Amino acid sequence: xxxxxxxxxxxxxxxxxxxxxxxxxxxxxxxxxxxxxxxxxxxxxxxxxxxxxxxxxxxxxxxxxxxxxxxxxxxxxxxxxxxxxxxxxxxxxxxxxxxxxxxxxxxxxxxxxxxxxxxxxxxxxxxxxxxxxxxxxxxxxxxxxxxxxxxxxxxxxxxxxxxxxxxxxxxxxxxxxxxxxxxxxxxxxxxxxxxxxxxxxxxxxxxxxxxxxxxxxxxxxxxxxxxxxxx
Amino acid sequence: xxxxxxxxxxxxxxxxxxxxxxxxxxxxxxxxxxxxxxxxxxxxxxxxxxxxxxxxxxxxxxxxxxxxxxxxxxxxxxxxxxxxxxxxxxxxxxxxxxxxxxxxxxxxxxxxxxxxxxxxxxxxxxxxxx
Amino acid sequence: xxxxxxxxxxxxxxxxxxxxxxxxxxxxxxxxxxxxxxxxxxxxxxxxxxxxxxxxxxxxxxxxxxxxxxxxxxxxxxxxxxxxxxxxxxxxxxxxxxxxxxxxxxxxxxxxxxxxxxxxxxxxxxxxxxxxxxxxxxxxxxxxxxxxxxxxxxxxxxxxxxxxxxxxxxxxxxxxxxxxxxxxxxxxxxxxxxxxxxxxxxxxxxxxxxxxxxxxxxxxxxxxxxxxxxxxxxxxxxxxxxxxxxxxxxxxxxxxxxxxxxxxxxxxx
Numbered sequence: 301x302x303x304x305x306x307x308x309x310x311x312x313x314x315x316x317x318x319x320x321x322x323x324x325x326x327x328x329x330x331x332x333x334x335x336x337x338x339x340x341x342x343x344x345x346x347x348x349x350x351x352x353x354x355x356x357x358x359x360x361x362x363x364x365x366x367x368x369x370x371x372x373x374x375x376x377x378x379x380x381x382x383x384x385x386x387x388x389x390x391x392x393x394x395x396x397x398x399x400x401x402x403x404x405x406x407x408x409x410x411x412x413x414x415x416x417x418x419x420x421x422x423x424x425x426x427x428x429x430x431x432x433x434x435x436x437x438x439x440x441x442x443x444x445x446x447x448x449x450x451x452x453x454x455x456x457x458x459x460x461x462x463x464x465x466x467x468x469x470x471x472x473x474x475x476x477x478x479x480x481x482x483x484x485x486x487x488x489x490x491x492x493x494x495x496x497x498x499x500x501x502x503x504x505x506x507x508x509x510x511x512x513x514x515x516x517x518x519x520x521x522x523x524x525x526x527x528x529x530x531x
Numbered sequence: 532x533x534x535x536x537x538x539x540x541x542x543x544x545x546x547x548x549x550x551x552x553x554x555x556x557x558x559x560x561x562x563x564x565x566x567x568x569x570x571x572x573x574x575x576x577x578x579x580x581x582x583x584x585x586x587x588x589x590x591x592x593x594x595x596x597x598x599x600x601x602x603x604x605x606x607x608x609x610x611x612x613x614x615x616x617x618x619x620x621x622x623x624x625x626x627x628x629x630x631x632x633x634x635x636x637x638x639x640x641x642x643x644x645x646x647x648x649x650x651x652x653x654x655x656x657x658x659x660x661x
Numbered sequence: 662x663x664x665x666x667x668x669x670x671x672x673x674x675x676x677x678x679x680x681x682x683x684x685x686x687x688x689x690x691x692x693x694x695x696x697x698x699x700x701x702x703x704x705x706x707x708x709x710x711x712x713x714x715x716x717x718x719x720x721x722x723x724x725x726x727x728x729x730x731x732x733x734x735x736x737x738x739x740x741x742x743x744x745x746x747x748x749x750x751x752x753x754x755x756x757x758x759x760x761x762x763x764x765x766x767x768x769x770x771x772x773x774x775x776x777x778x779x780x781x782x783x784x785x786x787x788x789x790x791x792x793x794x795x796x797x798x799x800x801x802x803x804x805x806x807x808x809x810x811x812x813x814x815x816x817x818x819x820x821x822x823x824x825x826x827x828x829x830x831x832x833x834x835x836x837x838x839x840x841x842x843x844x845x846x847x848x849x850x851x852x853x854x855x856x857x858x859x860x861x862x863x864x865x866x867x868x869x870x871x872x873x874x875x876x877x878x879x880x881x882x883x884x885x886x887x888x889x890x891x892x893x894x895x896x897x898x899x900x901x902x903x904x905x906x907x908x909x910x911x912x913x914x915x916x917x918x919x920x921x922x923x924x925x926x927x928x929x930x
Contacts, residue, residue: 329580331580350750352747352750353927368755369662372751373753377751379744382744383748384748385673385740385745387673396669399668400665400752401753470573470578470579471573491575491577491578493578494578510541511541511542511544511584514539514542519538520538522538
């Protein structure tokens with residue numbers, strides 16, 4: 301069964317359609333890139349899959365179900381911004397995730413935190429921006445979810461951290477789960493992806509494997525993106 | 532082992548080539564057990580599915596074989612490894628010759644340059660060997 | 662899940678409410694000492710210090726009452742309408758559970774605040790000569806006597822009255838909270854000026870409430886149900902039942918508005 305499915309999905313804000321009869325089907329076992337310019341509908345799609353928005357018409361299904369508290373239990377979401385409560389300490393945050401998510405692997409999270417020398421009693425507020433993002437990522441990736449939705453996971457971090465994040469994503473690979481990475485930084489993630497989706501003006505304009513694009517078009521996905529979305 | 536990727540060729544075929552290089556150069560010795568797909572993927576920084584595809588093709592070519600529970604191993608057939616090494620070498624030579632011809636050199640000039648370059652290299656190596 | 666939500670609500674709010682309680686209890690103690698030793702002094706400085714301590718106590722009491730509501734409302738805002746909302750609304754819980762956890766925890770804190778305020782008063786006026794004089798005075802005894810007569814004459818069930826009044830007060834606090842929640846949920850469903858609209862909707866709800874209440878209280882049928890001449894406990898119970906019933910109804914309306922907005926028109930930026 302498709303882990304994420306969209307059928308004639310429409311979402312309008314006022315008069316502007318953010319998603320325009322979007323059709324999509326994603327099978328587990330892949331790491332996908334959701335690629336498109338700003339305003340193409342990437343974030344809207346992710347929010348709909350999370351149940352943070354409701355469709356104007358059409359449907360979005362996660363593992364065959366409408367987004368709600370049951371799908372939240374199998375979806376792990378990394379928002380673009382740091383959204384974890386600032387007043388919590390690392391330890392309290394671990395308690396929080398462990399309490400609410402049955403699939404949270406605390407030992408993995410603690411291992412990663414220790415590896416990055418992040419202290420247990422430090423509050424999120426006291427951490428630098430980069431460290432906060434790492435903590436949030438560690439929490440998200442330490443869940444054994446069926447669908448990971450990562451919104452710009454490597455956007456504002458230094459190259460070494462970028463490598464660490466991509467490393468974590470590969471290491472976390474589960475043939476029964478799908479990882480969707482929404483990003484602008486295509487060149488950096490291209491190797492990690494096996495499939496990409498180009499989205500523009502609320503519609504899917506391309507869904508293909510990375511190698512297929514390289515074979516058929518003779519260029520990288522990054523190059524193809526620049527061509528397709530030339531200003 | 533350093534993994535390098537270029538933008539135009541499919542990643543899986545680049546992986547095949549680089550693993551082959553690893554095998555013929557001895558980084559993955561004959562009979563050696565290869566790391567798991569996931570570990571190799573992490574090391575190379577690529578998608579595990581892509582790595583899997585590369586390894587499957589290498590299995591098909593016979594350079595690598597898998598034992599159900601034990602994992603994947605480099606072949607012990609040194610003849611096959613030698614053949615692979617030669618075909619990689621031929622490929623490099625072809626590319627080199629094409630590039631030199633594009634610069635405008637004739638076959639004879641190329642051979643002279645190669646011998647000179649090799650002698651110079653040996654001299655430098657000799658010096659540093661002292 | 663609801664229990665877990667409440668546990669984390671308490672964890673999040675106790676770190677502020679706890680210190681607040683101290684801010685009232687410590688000045689209460691200081692006020693007690695001030696009354697004993699400082700306020701009767703002929704020297705200016707102790708007198709001034711005593712006055713300041715009393716003022717601190719009064720301010721502390723008032724602050725606690727106000728802050729407890731402010732805090733509960735702010736908690737809703739930061740946890741649901743801000744960046745934290747991205748975490749809260751992707752938890753495997755329903756919006757009903759989220760709202761209930763907030764209401765229950767807020768109500769518990771209101772109860773706690775009430776108890777702490779009473780305690781503070783007790784501490785402030787504990788074992789003081791001036792209190793002893795009041796309690797032993799003729800007038801105080803007369804007042805008690807009069808109250809006693811009243812209770813006997815009307816057959817007043819004092820414990821029942823106390824309980825019903827307390828329940829009504831708590832319910833009103835919870836409903837007030839819900840009014841804030843509903844206003845914020847509606848205000849934040851718009852794209853711009855979320856804060857301003859939230860405030861606006863609060864006043865809209867207030868106005869609507871006053872208006873409808875006004876209309877209701879002018880209806881004869883309603884008046885008959887409500888004002889029954891106060892001839893004893895039966896009438897008091899009836900009046901309280903009506904009041905409590907109305908609060909429950911209003912609360913239910915706010916609850917539905919809040920959960921509906923959060924479920925259908927959540928608009929996290």
